[in-house]
Amino acid sequence: MNSTACVLFDTPQQARHWLQQQHHNNRSIGFVPTMGALHDGHLSLVKQARKDNEIVCVSIFVNPLQFNNPDDLDKYPRDFDLDVKMLETVGCDMVFTGTLETFFPEIHDLSKIPLEDPGAFAQGLEGEFRPGHFDGVKTIVKRLFETVGNCKAYFGTKDFQQTLVIKSLAQEMGYPEIIVCPTQREVNGLAMSSRNQLLTAEQKQIAGKIFQALTKARAAWQQGQRDASRLKHLMLEELDHPAVDVEYVELRDPQAWHSQSQASLLKNPPQALIAASIGGVRLIDNAFLGEEFS
Numbered sequence: 001m002n003s004t005a006c007v008l009f010d011t012p013q014q015a016r017h018w019l020q021q022q023h024h025n026n027r028s029i030g031f032v033p034t035m036g037a038l039h040d041g042h043l044s045l046v047k048q049a050r051k052d053n054e055i056v057c058v059s060i061f062v063n064p065l066q067f068n069n070p071d072d073l074d075k076y077p078r079d080f081d082l083d084v085k086m087l088e089t090v091g092c093d094m095v096f097t098g099t100l101e102t103f104f105p106e107i108h109d110l111s112k113i114p115l116e117d118p119g120a121f122a123q124g125l126e127g128e129f130r131p132g133h134f135d136g137v138k139t140i141v142k143r144l145f146e147t148v149g150n151c152k153a154y155f156g157t158k159d160f161q162q163t164l165v166i167k168s169l170a171q172e173m174g175y176p177e178i179i180v181c182p183t184q185r186e187v188n189g190l191a192m193s194s195r196n197q198l199l200t201a202e203q204k205q206i207a208g209k210i211f212q213a214l215t216k217a218r219a220a221w222q223q224g225q226r227d228a229s230r231l232k233h234l235m236l237e238e239l240d241h242p243a244v245d246v247e248y249v250e251l252r253d254p255q256a257w258h259s260q261s262q263a264s265l266l267k268n269p270p271q272a273l274i275a276a277s278i279g280g281v282r283l284i285d286n287a288f289l290g291e292e293f294s
């Protein structure tokens with residue numbers, strides 16, 4: 001595949017300076033924030049950004065503020081050089097990274113970085129099982145948006161709740177435009193995730209059950225099943241395997257976002273959301289039951 005070298009910056013300040021030139025020249029900017037360990041899911045976001053914009057930039061920063069579990073942060077895969085090579089194959093123009101020190105130069109004691117309140121969308125699900133996670137996500141993403149300025153910013157549907165938190169941040173800030181792109185999947189349906197690298201081949205096969213559970217719920221919805229507890233039960237049945245440790249299986253109205261688990265009969269098609277660990281690797285996925293997987 002053809003690839004063109006992209007410009008690399010080690011600090012957000014350098015990136016900001018370069019981006020200001022692009023804004024000055026009225027270039028439209030597409031931005032894909034990442035934590036590296038890139039896969040085809042990330043590349044699909046970059047490809048979409050490439051189609052929509054004149055300039056494409058990507059940030060790579062494993063943000064310690066969003067890890068409530070230090071072990072998870074240590075285990076998080078990192079390969080900056082490989083990431084840059086992959087980005088060059090899909091026409092990325094600029095990559096920047098940084099450290100907590102360079103993202104928050106005004107804070108002298110890094111243990112005292114003031115965290116953003118992630119708001120109502122952060123309640124429950126990831127917000128409940130990873131306390132403080134969305135505070136850390138919102139804090140870094142706000143800083144990333146301030147670095148890049150007005151742009152289109154691309155996120156994957158796999159992190160559905162994150163997209164809601166980030167859309168509300170963008171509304172508060174008045175920019176950027178948030179574009180949510182479909183989840184990319186492995187052949188067995190497993191949602192692509194940097195964490196999949198931590199699974200053995202056998203665990204990856206088992207992890208396909210998460211997609212199977214969502215597929216079953218969607219099929220049941222489409223055949224007229226409206227009973228929330230029945231739909232949840234179907235998913236839990238599919239996930240019932242000694243290697244699968246389920247954290248939550250939930251149904252939510254994707255617009256109203258209130259938990260529908262108590263309502264016995266659903267009126268509107270819900271978003272089904274699952275978090276489960278396999279071999280200690282935490283995976284999430286979701287699907288809107290009202291339509292086909294894209």
Ligand code: PAF
Pocket residue numbers: 033034035061063066137140141159162
């Ligand atoms: O989705 C992610 O990779 C991260 O949460 C993000 C948006 C890059 C913030 O660190």
